Amino acid sequence: MSTTAHGHTPYYYVPAESRHPAMAAIGLFFMILGAGMWVNGAGWAPYAFFFGMAWWLFVLYQWFGDAIRESEGGLYSRKIDLSYRWSMSWFIFSEVMFFGAFFTALWWARAHSVPALGSLENALLWPDFKAVWPSLAAGATGSPAGIVEPFQTMGPFWLPTINTALLLTSGVTLTIAHHALLANHRSRCITFMWITVILGATFLCVQGYEYAHAYSDLNLKLSSGVYGSTFYMLTGFHGFHVLVGMLMLLFITLRLMKGHFTPERHFGFEGAAWYWHFVDVVWLGLYILVYWMRPGLAACDKEKSALAALFFLARGQVALRRRRKSRSGGCSPASRPPERK
Secondary structure (H helix, E strand, C coil), rough: CCCCCCCCCCCCCCCCCCCCCHHHHHHHHHHHHHHHHHHHCCHHHHHHHHHHHHHHHHHHHHHHHHHHHHHCCCCCCHHHHHHHHHHHHCCCHHHHHHHHHHHHHHHHHHHHHHHHHCCHHHHHCCCCCCCCCCCCCCCCCCCCCCCCCCCCCCCCHHHHHHHHHHHHHHHHHHHHHHHHHHCCCCHHHHHHHHHHHHHHHHHHHHHHHHHHHHHHHHHHHCCCCCHHHHHHHHHHHHHHHHHHHHHHHHHHHHHHCCCCCCCCHHHHHHHHHHHHHHHHHHHHHHHHHHHHHCCCCCCCHHHHHHHHEEEEEEECCCHHHHHHHHHHHCCCCCCCCCCCC
């Protein structure tokens, strides 16, 4: 927020008509068009995509610059500050739902999809298939019929654990920076903000190395069945959110160096901090569910298979008897009453 003494503005500030929404829409149009045609092999598509991205980023630079000048000019009141807090809260809530959907997909694949592939009905189709989550048994792919190349799963040691330590430490340094800002110790705040940004960048570098190790040494790819798709989608989207959060903290740090924010008015700082702590919490859940949690066997052992076979055999016999009984009119020929002449 502004370094000026605002918060006493008696009106709700409404900016003048702006070109930024329409200009941003043009950039997004070329980005989506380029991305869609790129995957379809169009030669001009990469140029359209990067042109749209450059256009969009330039518009955002101007748009955010206008918002900062309005804030520093004392045009924002307490009502504007409150609306920003509600907006950021709902945005983070939508992100919670976003990751909740991915965690639910992971749970569904472990608890339902893979066990269903190993049921007795599918045993005739894929007799050698192991309905076991790949992180539990060596050589298991979670996909039948040999459609997935063999791969190794990613364990918690040591790269994911190092990344966990980096994110937890960054949460501590960000909290120290926030308290320094509240105490009006700007230099201390800037120092710990730079430490937080560096920790976030280090996290991304470690994750990039983890991906290279998984792809080249473990043969773990996005096409490695349900395990590979859920692994890369969860960790990849989280890594993208770390990148966005790190950029937010970087821009906040640069604004701090320009003298922006005061101990009383600094929601720009707080909003970025909220987002970063959210990213930390999501990683803890991801670290436990993806790297540590080992689900139980999805396939039946010999005893369970035998019991299941007996159950289906008995059910088949009962169905066969009912069918014969219905065809014979509900009773055997010997028990039928004699026909009247």
